[in-house]
Amino acid sequence: MTGQHPRSYSITARLALLFAAALAVLSLAAGGYLYHALTLDLTRRDEDELHGKIALAVEAVRRIDSFADVSQRDSELAHVVVGHDRLTLYVIGDDERVLFATGHPRVPASARAALLASMQPRTFATDTHSVRALGSHARLRSGAPVGVFIESNTEETDRLLASHLREIVLAVLLSALLGLGAAYGIARSGLRPLREMADTAKRISADQLGERLSVEAAPAELRQLAAAFNAMLQRLQESFARLNEFSSDLAHEMRTPINNLIGHTQVVLSRSRSADDYRAALESNMEEFERLSRMVGDMLFIARADSPQTRVNRRPVDLHAVALKMQQFYEPILAERELALSIAGAGRVEGDPLMVERAVSNLVSNAVRHAATGSEISIRIEDGPPATTLAVSNRGQPIPPEVKDRLFSRFAHADTDGRNGEGIGLGLAIVQSIMKLHNGAVTVDSDASGETRFVLAFPAPSVEPRAA
Numbered sequence: 004m005t006g007q008h009p010r011s012y013s014i015t016a017r018l019a020l021l022f023a024a025a026l027a028v029l030s031l032a033a034g035g036y037l038y039h040a041l042t043l044d045l046t047r048r049d050e051d052e053l054h055g056k057i058a059l060a061v062e063a064v065r066r067i068d069s070f071a072d073v074s075q076r077d078s079e080l081a082h083v084v085v086g087h088d089r090l091t092l093y094v095i096g097d098d099e100r101v102l103f104a105t106g107h108p109r110v111p112a113s114a115r116a117a118l119l120a121s122m123q124p125r126t127f128a129t130d131t132h133s134v135r136a137l138g139s140h141a142r143l144r145s146g147a148p149v150g151v152f153i154e155s156n157t158e159e160t161d162r163l164l165a166s167h168l169r170e171i172v173l174a175v176l177l178s179a180l181l182g183l184g185a186a187y188g189i190a191r192s193g194l195r196p197l198r199e200m201a202d203t204a205k206r207i208s209a210d211q212l213g214e215r216l217s218v219e220a221a222p223a224e225l226r227q228l229a230a231a232f233n234a235m236l237q238r239l240q241e242s243f244a245r246l247n248e249f250s251s252d253l254a255h256e257m258r259t260p261i262n263n264l265i266g267h268t269q270v271v272l273s274r275s276r277s278a279d280d281y282r283a284a285l286e287s288n289m290e291e292f293e294r295l296s297r298m299v300g301d302m303l304f305i306a307r308a309d310s311p312q313t314r315v316n317r318r319p320v321d322l323h324a325v326a327l328k329m330q331q332f333y334e335p336i337l338a339e340r341e342l343a344l345s346i347a348g349a350g351r352v353e354g355d356p357l358m359v360e361r362a363v364s365n366l367v368s369n370a371v372r373h374a375a376t377g378s379e380i381s382i383r384i385e386d387g388p389p390a391t392t393l394a395v396s397n398r399g400q401p402i403p404p405e406v407k408d409r410l411f412s413r414f415a416h417a418d419t420d421g422r423n424g425e426g427i428g429l430g431l432a433i434v435q436s437i438m439k440l441h442n443g444a445v446t447v448d449s450d451a452s453g454e455t456r457f458v459l460a461f462p463a464p465s466v467e468p469r470a471a
């Protein structure tokens with residue numbers, strides 16, 4: 004029924020057909036058994052009758068004196084089968100002559116010897132019907148041997164069996180048909196929960212991702228499917244929300260610089276200016292373009308880092324070396340703002356070296372920007388279970404507690420000072436994405452005295468299952 008067909012049949016149809024087939028096979032078996040039992044029973048009765056009659060006939064023959072008498076004493080012999088139209092009795096002499104017969108013998112003369120030898124009923128097919136025959140040796144009173152045969156016409160029995168067979172076949176067909184109907188109904192009602200699930204699924208579109216299948220209401224077999232489906236919806240909804248947020252954030256944040264560029268350019272174009280003015284205008288535009296380019300680059304980085312498929316290429320990273328690199332890199336700015344950068348401790352983590360550097364660099368650049376002039380920035384590394392940490396601290400304006408958690412989201416600004424125009428607000432979001440990729444975390448604490456400390460915590464390499 005299913006075969007190698009690429010087309011898949013409906014479960015309802017399949018169940019109904021299988022059920023009907025099973026029912027047909029069962030009723031066929033039952034019918035076959037009944038038919039067989041009936042055949043055996045009828046045959047046995049027939050054979051019993053033949054045995055009984057032949058015993059009577061042998062008895063009657065024994066009372067006949069001679070071959071010549073056989074035809075005279077026929078009434079006694081005929082009496083044996085009187086009232087039984089089906090039965091034919093005949094007596095054969097040793098010269099194969101028919102001495103007596105109540106009808107026309109059907110069994111071929113050649114088969115008589117075997118019948119006599121076996122003393123068992125045998126069935127013979129004739130042109131019109133079949134007969135069952137039994138033969139027995141007998142002796143006349145004179146001692147002369149004869150063969151006594153009795154045949155029964157099985158026409159009636161055969162007709163009876165044939166009509167039973169027809170009825171059985173009819174019953175099988177009917178029960179298969181009824182079974183098909185019943186099974187179709189049962190399968191349909193049994194599969195209703197599945198259709199309901201499909202209906203719910205059909206209703207769900209991009210703006211209705213909040214809809215869920217009811218797991219409790221689902222039958223046990225479908226509960227797992229419903230739960231998996233719901234989990235998929237949940238993931239879809241989350242990705243969709245992330246995507247939405249991402250594009251609206253990006254559009255929102257790009258609008259201001261682009262509007263600035265347009266406004267600025269319009270002003271410059273409003274009248275003719277000197278070459279120096281144009282140069283100054285282009286330079287200012289260039290700054291804005293660079294900012295935009297950085298923003299797009301940062302957003303792409305976050306999008307890639309937050310994608311569930313992203314994996315980190317882990318290699319040992321020496322945090323002390325990273326800190327030294329920062330010291331070198333920020334040297335000019337530090338000097339300009341009369342800041343000092345101290346490094347303490349050492350530690351190794353498993354991670355992507357470039358990403359780790361980028362996270363630390365973002366923190367240091369924030370610290371440099373927000374540190375009070377002449378103060379000291381410190382990088383402190385602590386190695387050891389449960390986590391290896393790197394903390395960047397600086398003195399400056401404290402971060403209000405209510406905005407602390409918000410700082411790590413995209414385009415966040417603490418609004419603690421007037422310098423917010425400078426940053427894009429993606430630095431800490433990038434730090435957080437990087438730390439999540441490394442199964443770590445970034446936290447901040449800032450006390451009222453103005454000491455602000457950002458801490459990167461990496462899980463210890465030994466407990467990291469994917470450590471290279």
Ligand SMILES: Nc1ncnc2c1ncn2[C@@H]1O[C@H](COP(=O)(O)OP(=O)(O)O)[C@@H](O)[C@H]1O
Nearest residue numbers: 369370373416417418426427428429430431455
């Ligand atoms: N060391 C710090 N001291 C005070 N405020 C900070 C410090 N680091 C970050 N912030 C606040 O967090 C905000 C977000 O930082 P960040 O994501 O790096 O964006 P950006 O540096 O582009 O402004 C900053 O605008 C600032 O208000």
Ligand SMILES: [Mg+2]
Nearest residue numbers: 369426430431
């Ligand atoms: Mg920053």
